[in-house]
Amino acid sequence: ETGVTQTPRHLVMGMTNKKSLKCEQHLGHNAMYWYKQSAKKPLELMFVYNFKEQTENNSVPSRFSPECPNSSHLFLHLHTLQPEDSALYLCASSQLRGGDPYEQYFGPGTRLTVT
Amino acid sequence: GNSVTQMEGPVTLSEEAFLTINCTYTATGYPSLFWYVQYPGEGLQLLLKATKADDKGSNKGFEATYRKETTSFHLEKGSVQVSDSAVYFCALSASSGNTPLVFGKGTRLSVIA
Numbered sequence: 001e002t003g004v005t006q007t008p009r010h011l012v013m014g015m016t017n018k019k020s021l022k023c024e025q026h027l028g029h030n031a032m033y034w035y036k037q038s039a040k041k042p043l044e045l046m047f048v049y050n051f052k053e054q055t056e057n058n059s060v061p062s063r064f065s066p067e068c069p070n071s072s073h074l075f076l077h078l079h080t081l082q083p084e085d086s087a088l089y090l091c092a093s094s095q096l097r098g099g100d101p102y103e104q105y106f107g108p109g110t111r112l113t114v115t
Numbered sequence: 116g117n118s119v120t121q122m123e124g125p126v127t128l129s130e131e132a133f134l135t136i137n138c139t140y141t142a143t144g145y146p147s148l149f150w151y152v153q154y155p156g157e158g159l160q161l162l163l164k165a166t167k168a169d170d171k172g173s174n175k176g177f178e179a180t181y182r183k184e185t186t187s188f189h190l191e192k193g194s195v196q197v198s199d200s201a202v203y204f205c206a207l208s209a210s211s212g213n214t215p216l217v218f219g220k221g222t223r224l225s226v227i228a
Contacts, residue, residue: 004158033215042221043204056215090158102208103149104216106158 002026004107006091012113013081021076021110023091031094032074033104034066038087049074050096081114088112117142121205121219128195128226136190136222138179138205146207148172148181148188149216153202162190162203195226 004025013019025032034046048056049068063085065077074091088111092104122137140146147166151159163172168183177192188205205219 006158042202043218045215048215092159103161103164104159106151106160108156108158 004091004093004105006089006107006110008110009108010111010113012115013078014115015081015083017081018077018079020078021089021091021112023074023076023107025072025074025091025093025105025107027093027095027105029093029095029105030071031096032068032071033092033094034074034076035090035092036087037090037109043090047076078112081112083114086112086114117146117207117209117217119205119207119217119219121203121222124202124221124223126222126224128224130197130226130228131194132226134190134192134195134199134224136203136205136224138188138190138219140186140188140205140207142186142207142209142217144209146209148179149206149208150177150179150188150190151204151206151218153204153221155201159204195224197226197228200224200226 007022030051032049036044045058046060047066052068063080067075088109090109091107094102094104118141120139149164150162152162153159163174165172165181168181171180179188179190202221202223204221206216
C-alpha cells in the first residue's frame with residue numbers, strides 16, 4: 001500500500017449503529033487530519049493530530065470521536081449519527097517541518113450514508 | 116485570520132478552451148499557495164504549488180503565479196480536455212507552516228467534447 005488509504009470506501013449505517021472509519025498513511029508523516037465534505041460545505045476540517053496529539057477540534061459534535069493510536073493510523077468512531085452527517089469523509093496526512101511549506105496528502109475518502 | 120476566496124462554479128467549457136479559475140487570499144506573513152484537484156470519486160490531489168512571490172507553479176499544462184501585489188493565485192490552462200473535469204481547490208499554508216491548510220470552497224469544472 002502506498003500513500004493514504006481509507007476503509008471502508010462506502011458505509012451505510014442506521015442512526016443507532018456504531019461504526020468506525022479507518023485511515024492509514026504510508027508516508028512517514030507526523031500529522032493527520034479528518035475532513036468532512038458535503039454539498040453544503042465543500043471541505044470542513046474536523047480534527048487535527050500532530051505527533052498523535054489532538055491539536056484541533058473544530059466544534060465537532062461528540063457523536064464523532066477520533067482516535068490516533070500512532071502517527072500512521074487514524075480512526076473516526078461514529079455513534080448515533082444523524083442523516084445530515086451523510087457525507088464524504090476524507091483523511092489526510094502531512095509532514096510538519098517547522099516553518100517550511102508543506103503539502104497534505106489525501107486518501108480516497110469514505111462515502112457515508114446515514115439512514 | 117487566513118482565508119481563501121475562489122470563483123463560484125460550476126464552470127462549463129468546450130474542449131480546447133482556455134481556462135481561468137480565480138483565487139485570492141488573505142493572510143499574514145508570507146504564505147505558500149496550492150491548487151488541489153479532486154476527480155470524481157477520489158480524494159484531493161496536489162496539482163501545483165508556489166512558495167514565494169512571483170513563483171509560478173505548473174503541472175499537467177496547468178499554471179498559477181503567486182502575485183503578492185494582488186494577493187492572487189489564479190489557475191490557468193491553455194487548452195482543457197474532457198479529462199480535466201473535476202473540482203479544483205485553492206489553498207494556502209500559513210507562513211508558520213505548522214497549521215492545517217486553509218482551503219477555498221472549490222470550483223467544479225465540466226469540459227464537454
